[in-house]
Amino acid sequence: MNHVVGSVNDTIVAADRITRVFPMPAGPVVAVRDVTLSIAPGEHIAIRGPSGCGKSTLLHMLGCVDAPSSGSLVFEGHDVAGLNDRARSLLRLRHIGFVFQRFFLLPMLTAAENVELPQAEAGVPAHARRRRSRELLEYVGLGARADHRPSQLSGGEMQRVAIARALANRPRLLLADEPTGELDQATGEHVAALLDRVNADGTALVVVTHDPVLAGRARRVLTMRDGRIEGEVRQ
Amino acid sequence: MEAHRRHGAVNRCVFAVAVLLALTAFLPSAQTPEMPTILVTRQLAALEGLAVGDEVRLAADAGGTGAQTFRIAGIYEPTPDPMRLGSVPRAVRMHLPDLLALTRDPAVPAGAEHVDSINITLVDPADAERFSREVTTRAPGVLARPTTQAAGLGTTFVVLERFHTAIAAVTIIAATVFLLALTIMLVDERRETAGVLRLIGLPARRILLQVLVEGVLVASVGALFGLALAWGAEGLINRFFQWRYDTALVFVRITPRVAATCLAIAVPLGATATVGASWALLRRGGLRLARR
Amino acid sequence: MMAPLAFAWRALVRQPARSTLAVLGVAAVGALLLDMLLLSEGLVLSMRELLDRMGFDVRVTAGDTLPGAGPEIADATAASAAIGALPGVRSVTAIRSEAADLHHRDRQADAAFIGVSGTPRVWTILRGRDPAGRGELVLNQYAAETLRLVPGAVVTVRAYCGDDDAAPPPVEFRVAGVAELPFDTPEAASAATFLGDLEEACGTPGAGRADFLAVTSTGDAAAAAAAITAARADLRAFTNDQLIGRVQQGGFTYFRQISTVLATITITFALLLITVLLTVSVNQRLGEIAALRALGFSQRRVVLDVLCEAALIVGTGGALSLPLGLVLAVWLDGILKRMPGIPTEMHFFVLEPQAFVVHGLLLAATALVAAAYPMRIVARLPIAATLRNEVIS
Numbered sequence: 001m002n003h004v005v006g007s008v009n010d011t012i013v014a015a016d017r018i019t020r021v022f023p024m025p026a027g028p029v030v031a032v033r034d035v036t037l038s039i040a041p042g043e044h045i046a047i048r049g050p051s052g053c054g055k056s057t058l059l060h061m062l063g064c065v066d067a068p069s070s071g072s073l074v075f076e077g078h079d080v081a082g083l084n085d086r087a088r089s090l091l092r093l094r095h096i097g098f099v100f101q102r103f104f105l106l107p108m109l110t111a112a113e114n115v116e117l118p119q120a121e122a123g124v125p126a127h128a129r130r131r132r133s134r135e136l137l138e139y140v141g142l143g144a145r146a147d148h149r150p151s152q153l154s155g156g157e158m159q160r161v162a163i164a165r166a167l168a169n170r171p172r173l174l175l176a177d178e179p180t181g182e183l184d185q186a187t188g189e190h191v192a193a194l195l196d197r198v199n200a201d202g203t204a205l206v207v208v209t210h211d212p213v214l215a216g217r218a219r220r221v222l223t224m225r226d227g228r229i230e231g232e233v234r235q
Numbered sequence: 236m237e238a239h240r241r242h243g244a245v246n247r248c249v250f251a252v253a254v255l256l257a258l259t260a261f262l263p264s265a266q267t268p269e270m271p272t273i274l275v276t277r278q279l280a281a282l283e284g285l286a287v288g289d290e291v292r293l294a295a296d297a298g299g300t301g302a303q304t305f306r307i308a309g310i311y312e313p314t315p316d317p318m319r320l321g322s323v324p325r326a327v328r329m330h331l332p333d334l335l336a337l338t339r340d341p342a343v344p345a346g347a348e349h350v351d352s353i354n355i356t357l358v359d360p361a362d363a364e365r366f367s368r369e370v371t372t373r374a375p376g377v378l379a380r381p382t383t384q385a386a387g388l389g390t391t392f393v394v395l396e397r398f399h400t401a402i403a404a405v406t407i408i409a410a411t412v413f414l415l416a417l418t419i420m421l422v423d424e425r426r427e428t429a430g431v432l433r434l435i436g437l438p439a440r441r442i443l444l445q446v447l448v449e450g451v452l453v454a455s456v457g458a459l460f461g462l463a464l465a466w467g468a469e470g471l472i473n474r475f476f477q478w479r480y481d482t483a484l485v486f487v488r489i490t491p492r493v494a495a496t497c498l499a500i501a502v503p504l505g506a507t508a509t510v511g512a513s514w515a516l517l518r519r520g521g522l523r524l525a526r527r
Numbered sequence: 528m529m530a531p532l533a534f535a536w537r538a539l540v541r542q543p544a545r546s547t548l549a550v551l552g553v554a555a556v557g558a559l560l561l562d563m564l565l566l567s568e569g570l571v572l573s574m575r576e577l578l579d580r581m582g583f584d585v586r587v588t589a590g591d592t593l594p595g596a597g598p599e600i601a602d603a604t605a606a607s608a609a610i611g612a613l614p615g616v617r618s619v620t621a622i623r624s625e626a627a628d629l630h631h632r633d634r635q636a637d638a639a640f641i642g643v644s645g646t647p648r649v650w651t652i653l654r655g656r657d658p659a660g661r662g663e664l665v666l667n668q669y670a671a672e673t674l675r676l677v678p679g680a681v682v683t684v685r686a687y688c689g690d691d692d693a694a695p696p697p698v699e700f701r702v703a704g705v706a707e708l709p710f711d712t713p714e715a716a717s718a719a720t721f722l723g724d725l726e727e728a729c730g731t732p733g734a735g736r737a738d739f740l741a742v743t744s745t746g747d748a749a750a751a752a753a754a755i756t757a758a759r760a761d762l763r764a765f766t767n768d769q770l771i772g773r774v775q776q777g778g779f780t781y782f783r784q785i786s787t788v789l790a791t792i793t794i795t796f797a798l799l800l801i802t803v804l805l806t807v808s809v810n811q812r813l814g815e816i817a818a819l820r821a822l823g824f825s826q827r828r829v830v831l832d833v834l835c836e837a838a839l840i841v842g843t844g845g846a847l848s849l850p851l852g853l854v855l856a857v858w859l860d861g862i863l864k865r866m867p868g869i870p871t872e873m874h875f876f877v878l879e880p881q882a883f884v885v886h887g888l889l890l891a892a893t894a895l896v897a898a899a900y901p902m903r904i905v906a907r908l909p910i911a912a913t914l915r916n917e918v919i920s
Binding site (some may be wrong): 051056057060063065066089090091092093094097098100101102104106107108109112117118121123163166169177178181209 | 538540543571743814815817818819820821822823825826827828857910914915917918
Binding site (some may be wrong): 285296297322347390391394397398401402404405408409410412413416417420421423424472479480483 | 542544545548549551552555556558559565600620631748776780784788789800803804807811855858859863865866867
């Protein structure tokens with residue numbers, strides 16, 4: 001299933017010496033320090049590192065959820081620093097998918113309705129969103145659970161619904177923050193395999209993880225420490 | 236003691252004197268020692284520009300028939316009358332013989348006038364009921380009753396008290412409903428904690444006891460805070476209405492009984508709401524509570 | 528399906544217990560608010576309706592007091608003739624009221640005895656007919672029941688009209704009918720007849736005195752009142768509006784003031800509670816909201832969701848508050864009408880369209896203001912920090 005819209009030759013994200021500083025009462029904390037990184041279409045990148053090294057902060061900046069304190073961040077040719085909140089929201093809605101460690105499915109909606117949510121926000125007509133939702137749920141192996149609420153799903157199933165939701169508007173880039181963090185190993189394997197499939201179908205994938213097995217599935221593995229990218233391995 | 240009033244003439248006359256005040260305040264060249272004196276209300280003095288020492292002429296009718304001169308001996312603050320709220324007390328006080336002389340029908344001989352009521356102060360106020368019964372029995376056509384049973388006035392305030400109680404009841408119901416909604420939300424926030432405690436092995440009763448203690452504490456503090464707020468509001472409301480109606484009447488008073496009633500309602504209500512919401516939650520299994 | 532209002536509905540339905548309680552709380556508070564709005568003008572509207580029903584639009588008294596509360600008009604007959612001759616006046620009715628004892632067989636009742644001149648009647652016949660000639664009167668329902676009298680029966684009247692204690696002569700009247708007098712109070716007897724008959728019963732035939740004159744203008748009550756004052760400077764003329772204005776400054780004002788105070792307290796109470804409910808609800812869902820923002824929901828959209836939640840709670844509760852408020856109004860009206868001296872036909876709570884409009888506007892404003900703080904929380908939510916905190920917690 002092709003989820004991607006756009007040219008395969010352009011860079012999706014280009015980060016140039018981005019830094020993120022958090023002002024704290026005890027003094028400023030530099031979470032990300034001078035990171036330069038670019039993500040091409042279809043790439044599969046894993047970001048590893050100890051807790052507090054700035055992995056999630058970097059992910060949030062790449063996903064335009066957070067803005068760098070300095071440096072330049074360009075997303076599909078748009079300088080993110082020059083965009084207002086509404087423009088950044090639209091960017092995330094149409095071009096970026098997020099998968100969270102804690103799933104964050106809306107409990108009062110069914111699986112299908114959760115997947116429809118970003119599409120409705122993007123103005124997709126009802127019949128088109130319903131069709132797309134069913135397709136995505138089939139894609140993640142939950143076609144029969146479309147009308148179930150999150151409370152009726154297991155952890156792995158919820159994460160798969162979350163992946164389907166992230167793919168709803170055909171994003172060029174999928175960002176996953178510890179997607180298997182709350183899952184057991186076997187379930188995590190299934191989710192990891194699904195993410196591989198998403199990437200194979202054309203969506204660029206950046207995964208932040210502690211899990212060496214999950215990281216090992218990526219073609220580029222970035223290691224972070226103290227806010228910097230310490231090393232990069234291509235495999 | 237109140238004499239049974241068949242006619243309202245004398246009472247009307249008192250106010251007719253006040254309303255039909257034929258003011259010819261003139262400066263006396265010399266004060267006549269025998270000139271009768273009167274007191275006027277503060278409000279009347281302000282409205283008519285009267286001062287102590289002024290001489291005024293009072294008559295019982297608008298035509299000024301039989302007007303007599305009086306000297307203002309003083310200005311007084313009228314006793315606030317809740318039944319006359321909103322009306323400006325244009326009144327004078329005078330000696331009864333002066334009033335009777337002023338308002339007597341020429342055909343009625345002096346001493347044969349009648350009055351509306353006679354107020355009596357007893358040596359022993361607790362004897363009022365017995366005294367009233369005895370007077371009523373011994374004086375046909377006369378009705379005597381203790382002032383605590385004043386007809387009309389008492390009924391009015393009984394009705395107002397019921398009205399305010401009804402309003403308070405509705406407010407308490409609304410507050411209880413909101414309180415329940417809030418406690419359900421707040422108890423739900425601690426669902427996982429409760430679930431873990433259950434999984435550890437604490438019985439539901441033990442957790443409920445903890446919740447009860449917390450509920451009583453929070454409800455007590457909240458009720459005391461509410462009382463403090465009410466005391467503050469009491470001052471504001473009284474000042475506002477006293478200004479608005481130019482009266483010394485007290486409209487709101489937080490008595491110890493009122494405060495105790497509020498506490499007696501609020502604290503158990505708050506504690507019960509907390510325990511009730513927690514009990515509903517704890518009916519579920521520990522695993523279900525602890526699960527995200 | 529995912530319009531903000533539908534989304535808000537789903538969010539509320541997700542927690543049925545707290546949502547139901549919130550709506551019921553708003554309904555109770557809204558009912559109280561509605562009643563306070565009805566009370567603020569109720570007495571005035573009721574009195575206006577009573578006065579209008581009587582058919583007179585100007586009342587003339589001897590003093591600067593309300594009709595029946597001040598001195599009598601000593602030359603009522605002459606005054607009626609003079610006023611009746613004025614171009615803006617259609618009719619003049621002299622009205623006088625005295626205390627009386629009514630006797631029938633072994634039954635007795637204290638009553639208000641009303642004498643009315645001319646042909647316009649101030650009462651509504653329930654049974655029987657109007658007095659047609661001398662020696663006839665009408666009784667109110669309470670008097671008829673107490674004395675067990677029916678139209679055609681004879682009742683003895685002792686009227687106390689003078690300033691002395693002389694025993695009044697008993698006078699027999701025939702009951703022409705049972706009527707409803709506009710200012711009748713509960714459990715109080717009253718009887719009404721021609722003014723001449725009342726004077727006879729008082730032992731002062733042809734006295735020509737009246738408590739006040741009730742005047743019907745030809746259309747312009749204010750002009751008629753001015754003309755009366757010009758013609759008779761010793762008398763005071765009040766239009767119905769002026770009369771109500773005078774009464775408003777007196778006892779009625781208490782209820783207006785208390786309704787304002789209670790309405791203010793009610794609104795403040797509702798505002799605080801709804802704000803707390805919404806804020807707690809939002810704080811419990813910060814992770815979800817941050818996730819939605821990360822997915823691309825705009826700031827405007829998430830803020831609108833909170834506003835719609837407030838609108839749904841207050842809107843549903845407000846709709847429920849209408850029937851609740853009406854039931855409560857009937858109950859409270861019943862309590863207040865037990866005050867002595869309140870006419871049976873007078874009400875403290877009167878339905879009026881403006882009150883409902885104000886009620887709706889106030890609730891809408893409450894929803895808006897109550898949602899302001901939680902909307903602010905949601906609008907300023909730091910997405911990344913919230914997501915991080917959710918993981919840590």
